[in-house]
Amino acid sequence: xxxxxxxxxxxxxxxxxxxxxxxxxxxxxxxxxxxxxxxxxxxxxxxxxxxxxxxxxxxxxxxxxxxxxxxxxxxxxxxxxxxxxxxxxxxxxxxxxxxxxxxxxxxxxxxxxxxxxxxxxxxxxxxxxxxxxxxxxxxxxxxxxxxxxxxxxxxxxxxxxxxxxxxxxxxxxxxxxxxxxxxxxxxxxxxxxxxxxxx
Amino acid sequence: xxxxxxxxxxxxxxxxxxxxxxxxxxxxxxxxxxxxxxxxxxxxxxxxxxxxxxxxxxxxxxxxxxxxxxxxxxxxxxxxxxxxxxxxxxxxxxxxxxxxxxxxxxxxxxxxxxxxxxxxxxxxxxxxxxxxxxxxxxxxxxxxxxxxxxxxxxxxxxxxxxxxxxxxxxxxxxxxxxxxxxxxxxxxxxxxxxxxxxx
Ligand SMILES: [Zn+2]
Ligand SMILES: [Zn+2]
Numbered sequence: 001x002x003x004x005x006x007x008x009x010x011x012x013x014x015x016x017x018x019x020x021x022x023x024x025x026x027x028x029x030x031x032x033x034x035x036x037x038x039x040x041x042x043x044x045x046x047x048x049x050x051x052x053x054x055x056x057x058x059x060x061x062x063x064x065x066x067x068x069x070x071x072x073x074x075x076x077x078x079x080x081x082x083x084x085x086x087x088x089x090x091x092x093x094x095x096x097x098x099x100x101x102x103x104x105x106x107x108x109x110x111x112x113x114x115x116x117x118x119x120x121x122x123x124x125x126x127x128x129x130x131x132x133x134x135x136x137x138x139x140x141x142x143x144x145x146x147x148x149x150x151x152x153x154x155x156x157x158x159x160x161x162x163x164x165x166x167x168x169x170x171x172x173x174x175x176x177x178x179x180x181x182x183x184x185x186x187x188x189x190x191x192x193x194x195x196x197x198x199x
Numbered sequence: 200x201x202x203x204x205x206x207x208x209x210x211x212x213x214x215x216x217x218x219x220x221x222x223x224x225x226x227x228x229x230x231x232x233x234x235x236x237x238x239x240x241x242x243x244x245x246x247x248x249x250x251x252x253x254x255x256x257x258x259x260x261x262x263x264x265x266x267x268x269x270x271x272x273x274x275x276x277x278x279x280x281x282x283x284x285x286x287x288x289x290x291x292x293x294x295x296x297x298x299x300x301x302x303x304x305x306x307x308x309x310x311x312x313x314x315x316x317x318x319x320x321x322x323x324x325x326x327x328x329x330x331x332x333x334x335x336x337x338x339x340x341x342x343x344x345x346x347x348x349x350x351x352x353x354x355x356x357x358x359x360x361x362x363x364x365x366x367x368x369x370x371x372x373x374x375x376x377x378x379x380x381x382x383x384x385x386x387x388x389x390x391x392x393x394x395x396x397x398x
Contacts, residue, residue, distance in 0.1 A: 005270055008263065011250050014243040019231050020224040028381075029217040031289055033247065034254050034263055036216075041251040044213040048244035051210050051229075052236040064207065064233055071204055090230055182227075 062107030081138040090182040098189035111149035139167040261306030280337040289381040297388035310348035338366040368395040
Protein backbone atom coordinates (compact mmCIF):
# COMPACT_ATOMS: atom_id res chain seq x y z
CA UNK A 1 0.00 0.00 0.00
CA UNK A 2 0.95 3.67 -0.28
CA UNK A 3 2.30 3.73 3.27
CA UNK A 4 5.59 2.25 2.11
CA UNK A 5 7.01 5.35 0.45
CA UNK A 6 5.67 7.59 3.23
CA UNK A 7 7.41 5.56 5.92
CA UNK A 8 10.67 5.45 4.01
CA UNK A 9 10.39 9.21 3.37
CA UNK A 10 9.81 9.76 7.08
CA UNK A 11 12.88 7.65 7.87
CA UNK A 12 14.92 9.71 5.39
CA UNK A 13 13.65 12.94 6.99
CA UNK A 14 14.69 11.72 10.46
CA UNK A 15 18.12 10.64 9.20
CA UNK A 16 18.59 14.02 7.49
CA UNK A 17 18.42 15.67 10.93
CA UNK A 18 21.75 14.09 11.88
CA UNK A 19 24.78 16.38 11.67
CA UNK A 20 26.78 15.68 8.53
CA UNK A 21 23.89 14.13 6.60
CA UNK A 22 21.86 16.21 4.14
CA UNK A 23 18.67 15.05 2.38
CA UNK A 24 20.64 13.36 -0.42
CA UNK A 25 23.09 11.50 1.81
CA UNK A 26 20.24 10.55 4.17
CA UNK A 27 18.48 8.95 1.18
CA UNK A 28 21.61 6.99 0.26
CA UNK A 29 22.06 5.94 3.89
CA UNK A 30 18.45 4.69 4.10
CA UNK A 31 18.80 2.77 0.85
CA UNK A 32 21.97 1.17 2.20
CA UNK A 33 20.13 0.30 5.42
CA UNK A 34 17.27 -1.32 3.53
CA UNK A 35 19.73 -3.39 1.51
CA UNK A 36 21.43 -4.52 4.73
CA UNK A 37 18.28 -4.70 6.78
CA UNK A 38 19.09 -7.93 8.62
CA UNK A 39 22.81 -7.31 9.13
CA UNK A 40 22.82 -3.58 9.85
CA UNK A 41 19.41 -1.88 10.00
CA UNK A 42 17.79 -4.19 12.57
CA UNK A 43 20.78 -4.22 14.98
CA UNK A 44 21.22 -0.46 14.58
CA UNK A 45 17.54 0.17 15.34
CA UNK A 46 17.74 -2.08 18.38
CA UNK A 47 20.93 -0.50 19.77
CA UNK A 48 19.55 2.98 19.12
CA UNK A 49 16.32 2.18 20.98
CA UNK A 50 18.32 0.70 23.85
CA UNK A 51 20.62 3.72 24.17
CA UNK A 52 17.69 6.14 23.81
CA UNK A 53 16.05 4.37 26.73
CA UNK A 54 19.07 4.05 29.00
CA UNK A 55 21.44 6.95 28.28
CA UNK A 56 21.23 10.07 30.44
CA UNK A 57 23.47 12.81 31.85
CA UNK A 58 25.68 11.82 34.76
CA UNK A 59 24.31 13.66 37.81
CA UNK A 60 27.86 14.32 38.96
CA UNK A 61 29.91 15.37 35.92
CA UNK A 62 27.55 15.75 32.94
CA UNK A 63 29.10 12.88 30.96
CA UNK A 64 26.75 10.43 29.26
CA UNK A 65 25.78 7.65 31.63
CA UNK A 66 23.62 4.58 31.87
CA UNK A 67 21.97 5.08 35.24
CA UNK A 68 22.44 8.10 37.48
CA UNK A 69 26.28 8.16 37.60
CA UNK A 70 28.73 7.62 34.72
CA UNK A 71 31.50 4.98 34.43
CA UNK A 72 34.24 7.48 35.20
CA UNK A 73 32.59 8.93 38.32
CA UNK A 74 31.82 5.40 39.53
CA UNK A 75 35.39 4.21 39.09
CA UNK A 76 37.36 4.73 42.36
CA UNK A 77 40.64 4.54 40.41
CA UNK A 78 39.70 7.83 38.71
CA UNK A 79 39.53 9.68 42.06
CA UNK A 80 43.01 11.12 41.47
CA UNK A 81 42.24 14.56 42.86
CA UNK A 82 42.21 15.99 39.32
CA UNK A 83 39.17 17.33 37.50
CA UNK A 84 39.39 18.13 33.81
CA UNK A 85 36.81 20.75 32.74
CA UNK A 86 35.57 20.36 29.14
CA UNK A 87 32.95 22.15 27.09
CA UNK A 88 31.01 19.11 25.95
CA UNK A 89 30.90 15.32 25.89
CA UNK A 90 32.61 15.17 22.48
CA UNK A 91 35.62 16.86 24.10
CA UNK A 92 35.53 14.37 26.99
CA UNK A 93 35.59 11.55 24.44
CA UNK A 94 38.50 13.22 22.65
CA UNK A 95 40.43 13.40 25.96
CA UNK A 96 39.64 9.75 26.71
CA UNK A 97 40.85 8.68 23.26
CA UNK A 98 44.18 10.32 24.10
CA UNK A 99 44.23 8.12 27.20
CA UNK A 100 46.68 10.41 29.02
CA UNK A 101 44.26 11.71 31.66
CA UNK A 102 43.44 9.45 34.60
CA UNK A 103 41.21 11.73 36.67
CA UNK A 104 37.59 12.83 36.43
CA UNK A 105 35.75 15.38 34.32
CA UNK A 106 33.34 18.24 34.57
CA UNK A 107 31.29 18.80 31.42
CA UNK A 108 30.05 22.39 31.12
CA UNK A 109 27.74 21.81 28.19
CA UNK A 110 28.83 25.05 26.51
CA UNK A 111 30.55 28.36 27.22
CA UNK A 112 29.48 31.56 28.95
CA UNK A 113 27.42 33.73 26.62
CA UNK A 114 25.58 36.91 27.57
CA UNK A 115 23.86 36.86 24.18
CA UNK A 116 22.42 33.37 24.66
CA UNK A 117 21.78 33.95 28.40
CA UNK A 118 24.23 31.18 29.35
CA UNK A 119 25.55 32.01 32.80
CA UNK A 120 27.61 30.09 35.38
CA UNK A 121 24.50 28.28 36.66
CA UNK A 122 23.66 26.90 33.21
CA UNK A 123 27.21 25.55 32.88
CA UNK A 124 27.22 23.87 36.30
CA UNK A 125 30.06 26.06 37.59
CA UNK A 126 28.64 26.25 41.16
CA UNK A 127 28.45 22.45 41.04
CA UNK A 128 32.12 22.32 39.97
CA UNK A 129 33.13 24.52 42.93
CA UNK A 130 31.13 22.24 45.23
CA UNK A 131 32.91 19.16 43.79
CA UNK A 132 36.32 20.75 44.32
CA UNK A 133 35.58 20.86 48.05
CA UNK A 134 33.70 17.58 48.37
CA UNK A 135 36.09 15.42 46.31
CA UNK A 136 39.35 16.79 47.74
CA UNK A 137 40.44 18.09 44.36
CA UNK A 138 44.05 19.31 44.12
CA UNK A 139 44.13 20.25 40.44
CA UNK A 140 41.56 21.61 38.00
CA UNK A 141 42.62 21.34 34.35
CA UNK A 142 40.75 23.79 32.14
CA UNK A 143 40.61 21.89 28.83
CA UNK A 144 38.38 24.35 27.02
CA UNK A 145 38.56 25.06 23.32
CA UNK A 146 41.12 27.65 22.22
CA UNK A 147 38.35 29.98 21.10
CA UNK A 148 37.44 33.39 22.55
CA UNK A 149 34.36 31.90 24.26
CA UNK A 150 36.31 28.95 25.63
CA UNK A 151 39.08 31.13 27.03
CA UNK A 152 36.62 33.66 28.51
CA UNK A 153 34.90 30.80 30.31
CA UNK A 154 38.25 29.40 31.47
CA UNK A 155 39.19 32.78 32.98
CA UNK A 156 35.85 33.02 34.74
CA UNK A 157 36.30 29.56 36.30
CA UNK A 158 39.91 30.33 37.32
CA UNK A 159 38.74 33.46 39.12
CA UNK A 160 35.85 31.65 40.79
CA UNK A 161 38.32 29.09 42.19
CA UNK A 162 40.90 31.68 43.32
CA UNK A 163 42.12 31.55 46.89
CA UNK A 164 41.74 27.80 47.28
CA UNK A 165 44.63 25.43 47.89
CA UNK A 166 44.48 24.18 44.32
CA UNK A 167 46.47 24.11 41.09
CA UNK A 168 44.56 25.53 38.18
CA UNK A 169 46.11 24.55 34.87
CA UNK A 170 45.15 24.68 31.22
CA UNK A 171 46.13 22.67 28.18
CA UNK A 172 48.93 24.59 26.57
CA UNK A 173 51.30 23.26 24.01
CA UNK A 174 49.83 21.91 20.83
CA UNK A 175 46.32 23.32 20.82
CA UNK A 176 46.25 25.60 17.79
CA UNK A 177 44.64 29.04 18.03
CA UNK A 178 40.97 28.77 17.10
CA UNK A 179 41.19 24.98 17.22
CA UNK A 180 38.55 22.70 18.71
CA UNK A 181 39.60 19.69 20.79
CA UNK A 182 37.34 17.24 19.04
CA UNK A 183 39.13 17.83 15.72
CA UNK A 184 42.64 17.26 17.06
CA UNK A 185 44.56 14.03 16.75
CA UNK A 186 45.20 12.03 19.90
CA UNK A 187 48.95 12.74 19.96
CA UNK A 188 48.39 16.50 20.01
CA UNK A 189 46.02 16.18 22.93
CA UNK A 190 48.51 14.01 24.83
CA UNK A 191 51.31 16.51 24.22
CA UNK A 192 49.11 19.43 25.30
CA UNK A 193 48.17 17.59 28.49
CA UNK A 194 51.81 16.74 29.35
CA UNK A 195 52.95 20.34 28.79
CA UNK A 196 50.07 21.89 30.74
CA UNK A 197 50.95 25.13 32.51
CA UNK A 198 49.63 26.95 35.55
CA UNK A 199 46.72 29.20 34.61
CA UNK B 200 28.42 0.26 35.00
CA UNK B 201 31.05 -0.12 32.33
CA UNK B 202 28.48 -1.30 29.77
CA UNK B 203 27.53 2.30 29.00
CA UNK B 204 30.61 3.23 26.96
CA UNK B 205 30.64 -0.18 25.25
CA UNK B 206 27.07 0.19 24.07
CA UNK B 207 27.63 3.71 22.85
CA UNK B 208 30.83 2.59 21.11
CA UNK B 209 28.87 -0.23 19.45
CA UNK B 210 26.24 2.26 18.31
CA UNK B 211 28.99 4.49 16.88
CA UNK B 212 30.52 1.48 15.07
CA UNK B 213 27.14 0.61 13.51
CA UNK B 214 26.54 4.22 12.46
CA UNK B 215 30.03 4.39 10.93
CA UNK B 216 28.99 1.66 8.49
CA UNK B 217 26.57 4.06 6.79
CA UNK B 218 27.79 5.57 3.51
CA UNK B 219 28.99 9.13 4.04
CA UNK B 220 29.68 8.72 7.77
CA UNK B 221 33.21 7.97 9.00
CA UNK B 222 34.15 7.12 12.61
CA UNK B 223 34.39 10.79 13.60
CA UNK B 224 31.10 11.91 12.06
CA UNK B 225 29.40 8.77 13.43
CA UNK B 226 30.56 9.83 16.90
CA UNK B 227 29.14 13.33 16.41
CA UNK B 228 25.89 11.87 15.09
CA UNK B 229 25.53 9.57 18.11
CA UNK B 230 26.22 12.42 20.51
CA UNK B 231 23.56 14.47 18.74
CA UNK B 232 21.15 11.54 18.99
CA UNK B 233 21.78 11.15 22.72
CA UNK B 234 21.15 14.86 23.25
CA UNK B 235 17.87 14.57 21.32
CA UNK B 236 16.97 11.13 22.56
CA UNK B 237 13.26 11.78 23.10
CA UNK B 238 12.67 13.96 20.03
CA UNK B 239 14.89 12.23 17.48
CA UNK B 240 16.67 9.07 18.67
CA UNK B 241 13.61 7.19 19.92
CA UNK B 242 11.42 7.94 16.85
CA UNK B 243 14.33 7.18 14.52
CA UNK B 244 14.99 3.83 16.23
CA UNK B 245 11.31 2.97 16.03
CA UNK B 246 10.93 3.89 12.35
CA UNK B 247 14.14 2.05 11.50
CA UNK B 248 12.96 -1.10 13.25
CA UNK B 249 9.61 -0.82 11.48
CA UNK B 250 11.14 -0.39 8.02
CA UNK B 251 13.70 -3.17 8.70
CA UNK B 252 10.79 -5.45 9.48
CA UNK B 253 8.48 -4.50 6.64
CA UNK B 254 10.62 -3.36 3.68
CA UNK B 255 11.50 -5.87 0.97
CA UNK B 256 12.13 -6.01 -2.78
CA UNK B 257 9.06 -5.77 -4.99
CA UNK B 258 8.63 -9.22 -6.59
CA UNK B 259 7.66 -7.53 -9.84
CA UNK B 260 10.05 -4.62 -10.42
CA UNK B 261 12.77 -4.73 -7.73
CA UNK B 262 11.69 -1.42 -6.13
CA UNK B 263 11.50 -1.27 -2.34
CA UNK B 264 8.10 -2.41 -1.15
CA UNK B 265 6.14 -3.04 2.01
CA UNK B 266 4.59 -6.40 1.26
CA UNK B 267 5.17 -8.42 -1.89
CA UNK B 268 4.40 -5.75 -4.51
CA UNK B 269 5.47 -2.08 -4.48
CA UNK B 270 3.26 1.04 -4.59
CA UNK B 271 4.00 1.72 -8.25
CA UNK B 272 3.28 -1.82 -9.45
CA UNK B 273 0.08 -1.87 -7.39
CA UNK B 274 -1.16 1.40 -8.84
CA UNK B 275 -3.33 0.73 -11.95
CA UNK B 276 -2.78 4.33 -13.10
CA UNK B 277 0.90 3.49 -13.64
CA UNK B 278 0.04 0.75 -16.19
CA UNK B 279 0.82 3.11 -19.07
CA UNK B 280 2.52 0.53 -21.27
CA UNK B 281 5.89 2.10 -20.46
CA UNK B 282 8.67 0.50 -18.42
CA UNK B 283 11.66 2.54 -17.33
CA UNK B 284 14.74 0.39 -16.71
CA UNK B 285 17.09 1.73 -14.01
CA UNK B 286 20.24 0.42 -12.39
CA UNK B 287 19.17 0.75 -8.79
CA UNK B 288 16.50 2.03 -6.43
CA UNK B 289 18.33 5.35 -5.90
CA UNK B 290 17.88 5.98 -9.63
CA UNK B 291 14.18 5.08 -9.43
CA UNK B 292 13.82 7.61 -6.62
CA UNK B 293 15.67 10.20 -8.71
CA UNK B 294 13.22 9.59 -11.60
CA UNK B 295 10.24 9.85 -9.23
CA UNK B 296 11.53 13.14 -7.81
CA UNK B 297 11.52 14.51 -11.35
CA UNK B 298 7.86 13.47 -11.52
CA UNK B 299 7.85 13.37 -15.33
CA UNK B 300 7.52 9.62 -15.73
CA UNK B 301 4.08 8.07 -15.20
CA UNK B 302 4.78 4.42 -16.04
CA UNK B 303 6.43 1.54 -14.20
CA UNK B 304 10.03 0.56 -13.52
CA UNK B 305 12.38 -2.33 -13.75
CA UNK B 306 15.26 -2.16 -11.29
CA UNK B 307 18.28 -4.15 -12.47
CA UNK B 308 20.26 -3.89 -9.25
CA UNK B 309 23.50 -3.26 -11.14
CA UNK B 310 25.09 -3.59 -14.57
CA UNK B 311 26.46 -6.52 -16.55
CA UNK B 312 29.97 -7.37 -15.42
CA UNK B 313 31.99 -10.41 -16.51
CA UNK B 314 34.51 -9.61 -13.79
CA UNK B 315 31.95 -9.72 -10.98
CA UNK B 316 30.02 -12.60 -12.62
CA UNK B 317 26.92 -10.41 -13.04
CA UNK B 318 24.98 -11.80 -15.99
CA UNK B 319 21.48 -11.14 -17.38
CA UNK B 320 19.92 -13.53 -14.82
CA UNK B 321 21.37 -11.62 -11.88
CA UNK B 322 19.95 -8.37 -13.28
CA UNK B 323 16.46 -9.78 -13.86
CA UNK B 324 16.65 -9.25 -17.63
CA UNK B 325 14.69 -12.46 -18.45
CA UNK B 326 12.05 -11.19 -16.00
CA UNK B 327 11.98 -7.85 -17.86
CA UNK B 328 11.41 -9.64 -21.18
CA UNK B 329 8.61 -11.64 -19.57
CA UNK B 330 7.02 -8.43 -18.24
CA UNK B 331 7.16 -6.80 -21.69
CA UNK B 332 4.90 -9.58 -22.99
CA UNK B 333 2.67 -10.00 -19.94
CA UNK B 334 2.01 -6.30 -19.29
CA UNK B 335 1.45 -5.22 -22.91
CA UNK B 336 4.42 -2.88 -22.85
CA UNK B 337 4.78 -0.55 -25.85
CA UNK B 338 7.88 1.33 -24.78
CA UNK B 339 10.97 0.43 -22.77
CA UNK B 340 13.00 3.45 -21.63
CA UNK B 341 16.59 2.52 -20.84
CA UNK B 342 17.44 5.05 -18.11
CA UNK B 343 20.83 3.63 -17.26
CA UNK B 344 23.77 5.72 -16.11
CA UNK B 345 25.89 7.32 -18.83
CA UNK B 346 28.85 5.15 -17.87
CA UNK B 347 30.53 2.43 -19.97
CA UNK B 348 28.90 -0.30 -17.83
CA UNK B 349 25.48 1.35 -17.99
CA UNK B 350 25.61 1.77 -21.76
CA UNK B 351 26.92 -1.79 -22.33
CA UNK B 352 23.99 -3.09 -20.31
CA UNK B 353 21.57 -0.86 -22.22
CA UNK B 354 22.83 -2.25 -25.55
CA UNK B 355 22.46 -5.80 -24.27
CA UNK B 356 18.85 -5.17 -23.25
CA UNK B 357 18.03 -3.42 -26.53
CA UNK B 358 19.33 -6.45 -28.46
CA UNK B 359 17.46 -8.87 -26.25
CA UNK B 360 14.21 -7.02 -27.01
CA UNK B 361 14.85 -6.69 -30.77
CA UNK B 362 12.13 -7.86 -33.16
CA UNK B 363 9.24 -7.07 -30.83
CA UNK B 364 6.56 -4.49 -31.60
CA UNK B 365 8.07 -2.08 -29.14
CA UNK B 366 9.78 1.29 -28.93
CA UNK B 367 13.12 1.14 -27.17
CA UNK B 368 14.33 4.55 -26.08
CA UNK B 369 17.00 5.97 -23.86
CA UNK B 370 17.37 9.19 -21.92
CA UNK B 371 19.28 11.50 -24.18
CA UNK B 372 19.60 15.19 -23.79
CA UNK B 373 20.98 16.46 -20.54
CA UNK B 374 22.68 13.42 -19.06
CA UNK B 375 26.36 14.34 -18.96
CA UNK B 376 29.00 11.82 -20.05
CA UNK B 377 30.11 9.83 -17.04
CA UNK B 378 27.26 11.25 -14.97
CA UNK B 379 25.11 9.25 -12.59
CA UNK B 380 21.36 9.84 -12.45
CA UNK B 381 21.16 10.08 -8.70
CA UNK B 382 23.44 13.14 -8.71
CA UNK B 383 21.48 15.10 -11.31
CA UNK B 384 19.00 17.84 -10.54
CA UNK B 385 15.34 17.13 -11.19
CA UNK B 386 15.11 19.57 -14.12
CA UNK B 387 17.88 17.81 -16.01
CA UNK B 388 16.16 14.46 -15.59
CA UNK B 389 12.86 15.93 -16.83
CA UNK B 390 14.56 17.44 -19.89
CA UNK B 391 16.34 14.17 -20.65
CA UNK B 392 13.08 12.28 -20.42
CA UNK B 393 11.22 14.70 -22.71
CA UNK B 394 13.99 14.57 -25.33
CA UNK B 395 14.35 10.79 -25.25
CA UNK B 396 15.35 9.25 -28.57
CA UNK B 397 14.92 5.86 -30.18
CA UNK B 398 17.70 3.50 -29.15
ZN1 LIG C 1 30.19 11.34 35.71
ZN1 LIG D 1 7.21 -2.91 -8.12
